[in-house]
Amino acid sequence: MSNEFVPHDSEMNELETALGALVPANSQIDRDRVMFLAGEASFRRLVVQRRWWMAIAASLGVVALGEAGVLAFRPPVRIVEKVVVRENPVAPTPVQVVAPRTETPPPARVDFALSLDRTAYERLAGQVLRYGLDGLPTSPVPRASDVDSMPAHVSRLQLLHDELRNALQDGDAL
């Protein structure tokens, strides 16, 4: 009996010693039965552990058998050739953002130079307005037979028409 604290007075020590001299009553437990139960409990624990490992091994074996079955009875691989037509991806159409229409008053004066490129006639008219008659392209010389065979007003119209067409086709620099 170890006493890590400071002992009490002598009377207390005597009482402690006297009480310690008393022997507890004999144990009523059956020693052999306790030993048997202890061994049984230990064996039961071993059996539980062994069954645990057996269960793990059995489950792994089932998984391995399944994998082997899948590998054995897997259908052969078929190579299928077919032509795949790939279409070029269509560029997405730009979304036109429609600006809300606002009621703006028409411009009071339209710049004439900005409207030169609208039609061939207007372009030619603009050329004349800007450079005078020198800006007109050179007119082709009409053949005498053509001039003679058509009336006067028709020949002038025809000449002007041809001149305009040449001017449009040639794209003379301004």
Place this chain on the structure above:
Amino acid sequence: MESETLGRLIDQHAAALELFARQWVDQPEDVVQEAFVRLAGLPIQPSNPRAWLFRTVRNGAINAGVKQRRRRRYETEVATPVSAWFEIKSLGQKEAAVDAESAQAALAALSPDQREIIVAHIWGGLTFDEIAQMAGHSASTAHRIYQAGLTCLRERLGVPCRTNSSRTIPK
């Protein structure tokens, strides 16, 4: 656990454990036996088997005492003979300084805390640190309760006592 070790523990501590468990339950043999069986079935042995046994017996005896009191509430009270806590010295043996029956009566009159610590320390051989771990006190508190219990025992065995306890044995 080896059978030799278990047998040695039974021989050394079974009687003290039964005395210890008798504070809470009338038939402590089952509790002590179950504690030894549980000790043998542990996968890892405790570092201090004696302290482990006393703690296990304490918990088991408290639970068994609760069941015993609940059962007695519904059953007819039968006068069962109170078994002796200590060995009665036969003629020819050296007489102890304290009479066994007087010591049993004096111990039975102590508070449960005092009786538990005195039995565990004197007959169980537990240190106050081990008692503190078992009972949930600090070691200094366990020592103080032990001293108070000894003082009461001294009064009941013939010497005046300075402290008085109002608690009684759970029956």
